[in-house]
Amino acid sequence: MADLVKLFNITARDFAKAGxxxxxxxxxxxxxxFEPDLIRRISICAYEAEMNAVMHGGDGELLLxxxxxxxxxxxxxxxxxxxxxxxxxxxxxSTATPEHREMGFGAGMGLPNINKNADSLAIxxxxxxxxxxxxxxxxxxx
Amino acid sequence: xxxxxTKTLSLTDIKDLLHAKVIVGEDKLDILVKAGTAxxxxxxxxxxxxxxxxxxxxxxxxxxxxxxVIAGVAAVVLVRGKQPTPEIIAQxxxxxxxxxxxxxxxxxxxxxxxxxxxxxxEEKVPTTVHSR
Numbered sequence: 001m002a003d004l005v006k007l008f009n010i011t012a013r014d015f016a017k018a019g020x021x022x023x024x025x026x027x028x029x030x031x032x033x034f035e036p037d038l039i040r041r042i043s044i045c046a047y048e049a050e051m052n053a054v055m056h057g058g059d060g061e062l063l064l065x066x067x068x069x070x071x072x073x074x075x076x077x078x079x080x081x082x083x084x085x086x087x088x089x090x091x092x093x094s095t096a097t098p099e100h101r102e103m104g105f106g107a108g109m110g111l112p113n114i115n116k117n118a119d120s121l122a123i124x125x126x127x128x129x130x131x132x133x134x135x136x137x138x139x140x141x142x
Numbered sequence: 143x144x145x146x147x148t149k150t151l152s153l154t155d156i157k158d159l160l161h162a163k164v165i166v167g168e169d170k171l172d173i174l175v176k177a178g179t180a181x182x183x184x185x186x187x188x189x190x191x192x193x194x195x196x197x198x199x200x201x202x203x204x205x206x207x208x209x210x211v212i213a214g215v216a217a218v219v220l221v222r223g224k225q226p227t228p229e230i231i232a233q234x235x236x237x238x239x240x241x242x243x244x245x246x247x248x249x250x251x252x253x254x255x256x257x258x259x260x261x262x263x264e265e266k267v268p269t270t271v272h273s274r
Contacts (some may be wrong), residue, residue, distance in 0.1 A: 020207035023237070026212060040214060045229050057159055074271045104184030104201050104209070119241070139258075 004066040009113075010053045010077060015103065018054040021062050022046035025073075038137060041117040042071055045135050048110045049075040055100050056080075057131055073135040075140070082125040087121075089115060144267045149259030150174040152242055156196060159254045160244035162219060165231060167240025175216045178260045184209040191220050191263055198251050200245075202226055207233040207241070215239070217224055221248045 006028070008021035026043040034042075046062065053060050053075060060077030082088050088111050096106025115121050118135045125131040151166040151179065153171040157164060164171065165209055180198040184205055187197065193214035199206055202224040210218050224243060226234070234241040244251055 017205070019205065019212070023208060023211055040193065043212045047209070048188060102207050103203055104182060104187075105205070107183055107185035109185045109189060113185075116189075 002065045002067045004064070006063070006064045008035055008062040010050060010057075010060040010075075010078065012054060012058045012060075012077070014054060018051055019047055022050050025062075025064055028064075029066075029071075031124055032073075034139070038071075038139070042073065042137055045114045045117050045137075046075075048114050049073065049135065050132055051105060052110045053077040053079070053131070055105065056095065057098075062129075069139055071137045071139060074128065074133065076132040077133070078130045081127045081129050081131055082123070083127050085123050085125060146176060146261050146264055146266060148261040150176050151196075151258060151260050152253065153196075153242075154196070155258065156219065156255065156260075157242060159258060160219060160242070160246055162242040162244040164232040165226060165241045165243055167217065167238075167242075170217075170238075170240045173216055173240065175260070177263045178252065178255050179263055180248055187213045188214070188251045195263060196209055196255075196260075198248060198255075200224070200248055202230065204230055204233050207237065207239060211239055217242065219244055219251065221251050223247060232244070 024041060025046050031037045050062060057077030057079030063074040065072045087093050091112045092108040094106050094108030100106035119138045120136045122134040151172050174198045177195045179192055179195050182199055184203045187209050194216045195217045196217045196220055197210055198219045202220055207230060207256050220243045223245040
């Protein structure tokens with residue numbers, strides 16, 4: 001049974017709002033009182049995933065689930081999907097546009113950085129059929 | 143490996159050294175920062191330890207604020223006299239993130255802070271990378 005479940009909407013190409021859900025998640029986790037380093041890792045993953053969905057994906061959702069043992073972020077969008085997941089996980093590989101780069105993104109570090117900060121990452125994506133990320137963090141030593 | 147000796151600076155020190163204008167956070171100038179970083183690449187700000195550092199940036203958009211809050215940055219200084227939009231100011235205020243603007247360039251700003259003892263985020267002198 002989950003202690004907390006919270007759903008956030010993601011709107012494709014809405015750069016004015018992009019990242020706000022992740023900031024809410026950070027603030028929520030701080031108010032619950034988790035370890036600062038765990039909050040840092042979760043916030044970074046949420047933000048990278050949210051920015052990826054806004055920049056590359058389609059409309060979607062970010063679902064936060066907190067239970068005593070795990071914190072899980074599920075990020076899904078109905079965008080074009082990732083053509084080559086293995087390639088997308090390689091540092092420096094990027095399909096960013098000049099617009100993304102002007103905002104300071106598109107260095108090809110998003111998915112690799114999620115992979116580095118999460119305890120586990122599952123990517124489910126098919127070309128043309130959207131993307132679903134399941135990013136899991138262990139709480140404490142459990 | 144050699145440890146890097148660091149000195150903390152307060153936001154008041156940083157404001158004075160950079161002849162900066164405080165846009166948000168006039169009440170937080172006693173905050174101490176342990177290191178500095180300079181970047182226009184927000185992707186880089188999300189990798190590595192940027193907790194409690196001052197960020198110098200030439201990028202002036204809302205993502206600088208959001209990325210800084212996510213990364214745990216203590217304060218943001220916009221270089222080259224860049225003036226933030228009302229949206230950027232509102233975001234900084236909402237998240238309690240001090241925001242300053244300096245007329246100096248990025249290079250000069252870094253140099254002025256470094257010369258007073260502030261160092262980068264590296265805790266040790268890294269091993270030399272040899273080309274293969």
